[in-house]
Amino acid sequence: MDERESGAPVSDTTKFAMRMRGEIEVWRAEGLISSELAETLANRYQTTEVHRRAFGLSRFSSIIAIFGTVLVGLGVIGLVAVNWDGLSGFAKMGLLIGFTTASYIVGWSLAYRFEFPRTGIAIILLGAILFGASIHLIAQSFNVEVNHPNLVIAWFVGVIPLAYITRSKAVLVLSMILLLSGLGFRSQEWTTTGFDDGAILFWGLIAYMLVGGALFAIGRLHARLTEYQHFARVYEIWGFVIAGIATYILGSMFLWSELEYSDFPTLTLEYWATIAFSVAVSGVVTYVGYRWDATDTVVSARWRWEVSGVLAIFGIALLTLVGLFASVSWFWLPFNAVIIAAVVAMVNAGIRFNRNYLVNIAFVLFSITVISRYFEIGIELGLLHQAMAYIVAGVLLIAMGLGLERVRRRIIGDIRNRSTVS
Amino acid sequence: MTNTATRLFFAVVALQMAGLVVFAAVKQYAVATGTEVILQGAPVDPRSLMQGDYAILDYEIAVVPEDMKTEFAVGDDVIVVLIKKDEVWEAIRYLNDDRVPKGNGEVFVRGRMQSNGRIDFGIGTYFVPEGTGWEIERAQDLKIRVSVNDDGDATVTGVIVDGEDFSP
Known part of the structure; x- marks a missing residue:
């Protein structure tokens, strides 16, 4: 949850000062600035022990409250699942709807009346979870089909406005989880030929990737809105995670070797509408971003990287389409090349634009891919090919690292020379 | 705020x-x-994380007669006209147009043609209290109480296990 929600202005300043002091230490270690200058700068960004403690406690209380909310929410969902017959269906529905309403009222009162914003928002989040439990309880009481495609989407539609009204990142994260799982349930309606046809997985992944691209684009638009700037990262991360998971799945050797894609599955209007909507949203939002930045050359660089992000995700979707029509068994290779390229690009962008989350996602993606492909290649091609593939890939990365380190040394040398001349 | x-x-x-x-x-x-009808069925017994234990219900009327299968494409709406025979309601016609008038004592239920050649009526789930699904799973004879409204939309209201209403 964001510190904005606490209403305590000190936390943003403290966070910035703490980060700045860390940077100053790095500059001193790299010899970019002298020890004296480092000390002067560090004093300028001094943070008091009280500020640090307040900031730490504030985040800690928020995380603890959210953990509590998740546990209570899961407990209530478990109670619904028990389907206890000691109470009638209507009594259970009445109780749960009552608890949901009470959670919202208590949460709102704590957050905005009694100034316990973090606990208050956590209880509003509990209300949002109970709302979903209520939907599923009613569906259970009337024996609505299990995994009905509309239940989770209805939950999402009910919760997303609350994220914007309360400006809560936690509620937005819940909304994103609901949107993506809701789309998963809706995907039952994307084809009339059923899921027995292997090709439908590929078409589904294409749709998911385009949705990911749209979420990323929406996130970048939020970065321009003062009041919702803290939502940007949530959208960006979800966009990248969807594209990453889809690319990872498509990089599986088994997937391309075991399936036949000769039949074009019957895709419904809803599938194409999802595709069209995602592309349209990406286009419109990116255009709005362009118009926003049009007069400022500095921010137009930002726009370029945003467009690159959207186009990269769309490019992977296009690659999937090409692979689908080519229908060749080696098509898992380009997706692994994409993963390696994405890992390098994310690490680069993360360091360049000071976005640690990109570096973290890159590390997770790299580790999971390397470990799983290790076993896949070993099983499919034999241990010798596996060993050769990893040695070649490893040598390439070491060479790339060496090249990058040389570039870095040259840049630092140039900076030193310039400061000596001046 | x-x-x-x-x-x-x-x-x-x-x-x-x-x-x-x-x-x-x-x-x-x-x-x-709705009109209550009783249909002949067959169960399986899994669990949903959100809604708990349930029985998957299958229906005899979900099978389109061989000679009519070519009339329905996958994804098509199928109207099944039912009439009561003894206790259980049985299918007498499979139509793709619900404007066909109903005969006396007839009820119609709406479904959608699946790729496996069966009709899905949206009544394939019956939720049960935790740990009681085995009673339905082991039933020799399973009948399902279904309420059908004028539009042909159906809701499961109960099951009859070996001649007795299921009450765990």
Whole structure:
């Protein structure tokens, strides 16, 4: 949850000062600035022990409250699942709807009346979870089909406005989880030929990737809105995670070797509408971003990287389409090349634009891919090919690292020379 | 939080609660006003994380007669006209147009043609209290009470296990 929600202005300043002091230490270690200058700068960004403690406690209380909310929410969902017959269906529905309403009222009162914003928002989040439990309880009481495609989407539609009204990142994260799982349930309606046809997985992944691209684009638009700037990262991360998971799945050797894609599955209007909507949203939002930045050359660089992000995700979707029509068994290779390229690009962008989350996602993606492909290649091609593939890939990365380190040394040398001349 | 945001917050909460009540009311209205039919079925017994244990219900009327299969494409709406024979209601016609008038004592139920050649009526699930699904799974004879409204939409209201209403 964001510190904005606490209403305590000190936390943003403290966070910035703490980060700045860390940077100053790095500059001193790299010899970019002298020890004296480092000390002067560090004093300028001094943070008091009280500020640090307040900031730490504030985040800690928020995380603890959210953990509590998740546990209570899961407990209530478990109670619904028990389907206890000691109470009638209507009594259970009445109780749960009552608890949901009470959670919202208590949460709102704590957050905005009694100034316990973090606990208050956590209880509003509990209300949002109970709302979903209520939907599923009613569906259970009337024996609505299990995994009905509309239940989770209805939950999402009910919760997303609350994220914007309360400006809560936690509620937005819940909304994103609901949107993506809701789309998963809706995907039952994307084809009339059923899921027995292997090709439908590929078409589904294409749709998911385009949705990911749209979420990323929406996130970048939020970065321009003062009041919702803290939502940007949530959208960006979800966009990248969807594209990453889809690319990872498509990089599986088994997937391309075991399936036949000769039949074009019957895709419904809803599938194409999802595709069209995602592309349209990406286009419109990116255009709005362009118009926003049009007069400022500095921010137009930002726009370029945003467009690159959207186009990269769309490019992977296009690659999937090409692979689908080519229908060749080696098509898992380009997706692994994409993963390696994405890992390098994310690490680069993360360091360049000071976005640690990109570096973290890159590390997770790299580790999971390397470990799983290790076993896949070993099983499919034999241990010798596996060993050769990893040695070649490893040598390439070491060479790339060496090249990058040389570039870095040259840049630092140039900076030193310039400061000596001046 | 500003006054507008507060009003919006409680408006959304009210809409959520109204949505829940409408959802329950629509289902209850369909059950209360629908015609109750009993269908012959067969169960399986899995678990949902959100809604708990349930029995998957299959229906004899879900199988389109061989000579009519070519009349329905996958994804098509199928109207199954039922008539009561003894205790159980049986299919007498499979149509793709619900404007065909119903005969005396007939009820129709609406479904959608699946790729496996069976019709899905949206009544394939019956939720049971935890740990009681085995009673349905082991049934020698399973019949399902279904409420069908005038539009042909069906809701499961109960099951009859070996001649007795299921009550764990």
